[in-house]
Amino acid sequence: MLKGVTVALGVTGGIAAYKACEVCSSLVKLGAKVNVIMTKNATEFVRPLTFEVLSNNPVTYDMWERKREWEVEHVSIAQSADVIVVAPATANLIGKLANGVCDDMLTTTIMASNAPVVICPAMNVVMYENPILQENVEKLKKRGYIFVEPEEGRLACGAVGRGRLAPPEHIVQETIKVLGGADYANKKVLITAGGTSERIDGVRYITNRSSGKMGACIARSAMRRGAEVILVVGNVTADMPKGAKIIRVESTEDMYKAVMDNLSDVDIVIKSAAPADYKVLNPTNKKIKDEKVCLELTKNVDIAREVGKVKGDKKLVIFAAETENLLDYAKSKLVSKNADMVVANDVTREGAGFNHDTNDVVIIHKGGREVSSGLVQKSQVAEMILDELKLEW
Helix, strand or coil: CCCCCEEEEEECCCHHHHHHHHHHHHHHHCCCEEEEEECCCHHHCCCHHHHHHHHCCCCECCCCCCCCCCCCHHHHHHHHCCEEEEEEECHHHHHHHHCCCCCCHHHHHHHCCCCCEEEEECCCHHHHHCHHHHHHHHHHHHCCCEECCCEEEECCCCCEEEEECCCHHHHHHHHHHHCCCCCCCCCEEEEEECECCEECCCCCEECCCCCCHHHHHHHHHHHHCCCEEEEEECECCCCCCCCCEEEECCCHHHHHHHHHHHHHHCCEEEECCECCCEEECCCCCCCCCCCCCCCCEEECCCHHHHHHHHCCCCEEEEEEEECCCHHHHHHHHHHHCCCCEEEEEECCCCCCCCCCCEECEEEEECCCCEEECCCEEHHHHHHHHHHHHHHHC
């Protein structure tokens, strides 16, 4: 998504400097070239070698380091950058920029560049709320600097309040927006993730083996690309991304209601959950003690089919997790559920399907186009799904 883009990543001396490693890694995975500039204080928290390995580029931190090939380095980095991101940004850095102080490589580079600048503050809550700091922030905002506001929570100093660095995924998402790469901007996407639970008795239930990893990856990718995301989540073991509206449900009927209640507000529905296809006809509230138990099951509501009946011009993406006849079953579902795309995967294949970080899928369009992913990370599958879905717009 960011192929051909150069990002100058500034890292200043705060405890949140370690989170900049994830920002750097994520930008590189998206195809960007990342040039890291560290302040002297930042190198006390994270070694430059860490960023050199993550970015596969030299790290700049000494203003007076001599190069074999002569160049005015801060000018070179400034001119090559499509965007400058500072994460974390200390009160010291913000104060310097607001008042035109250039006494290190990072401040000098920023002052020498015409690229947009994204500032991600992180500091003690009292420092962040200090009127002088806030005046400096407002001064920079008026000059076009973009701020990714810190979050509230427990800080490294033990205090509780606003000052925690924004999640790395939010920083990357904002960077993509600034670069004009938000191809899902103004889109609202509803994604289902995880398995659902159908009660047997007071302590037992039927469920599916879904971890929710695939749905979480799609949600993160969609938000990075500018979408507003609603996540309807059943049983999951994967971490759900911050920034999405998360609706937690238990049964398939609960998931169905949550989807239908929000359907009118969204443009796209991606059904990556594995809701239980069957439920117990007569569950009991008491714990069953019998030696032998015979459960009578009945079909659950088919959420994807119900969405397909009323979706209108909304786009519907469904999943087909199969153990045999993969393409035949997937194509049948694509038609019967009136979907625009089906993501088919054979869950018996090594490294694919439930509870893995990887997957191997075939994406089939209603028009017949088929694309295979091969065995790749689920995050890559997520990007592939969103890329293919754009062809249906």
